[in-house]
Amino acid sequence: xxxxxxxxxxxxxxxxxxxxxxxxxxxxxxxxxxxxxxxxxxxxxxxxxxxxxxxxxxxxxxxxxxxxxxxxxxxxxxxxxxxxxxxxxxxxxxxxxxxxxxxxxxxxxxxxxxxxxxxxxxx
Numbered sequence: 352x353x354x355x356x357x358x359x360x361x362x363x364x365x366x367x368x369x370x371x372x373x374x375x376x377x378x379x380x381x382x383x384x385x386x387x388x389x390x391x392x393x394x395x396x397x398x399x400x401x402x403x404x405x406x407x408x409x410x411x412x413x414x415x416x417x418x419x420x421x422x423x424x425x426x427x428x429x430x431x432x433x434x435x436x437x438x439x440x441x442x443x444x445x446x447x448x449x450x451x452x453x454x455x456x457x458x459x460x461x462x463x464x465x466x467x468x469x470x471x472x473x474x
Contacts, residue, residue, distance in 0.1 A: 359403025
């Protein structure tokens, strides 16, 4: 399957998407900050980066920039809470959380992997 980077501020909340994506057959590396993203992206070429809803808009932009700098071909999925809305207009896809079905995260990652880079999906 794919190598996926999951980012977020809260390690407990990173555990759930990691489990969901691993259950779907992906390899997942989770990290909590921009500097760790840069370090990890220099070591691995990720297929998808999931930028979590627990990051502030500023931190989401920093993480996005770090991913783009170190892994320019990585597709980006932004998770967002309804009350914050989307931050990263440049992302390849977005998913509002919490979702009504846990499998939606894995489904959205699969969609990102299968579509061409010019197509964007929304939720």
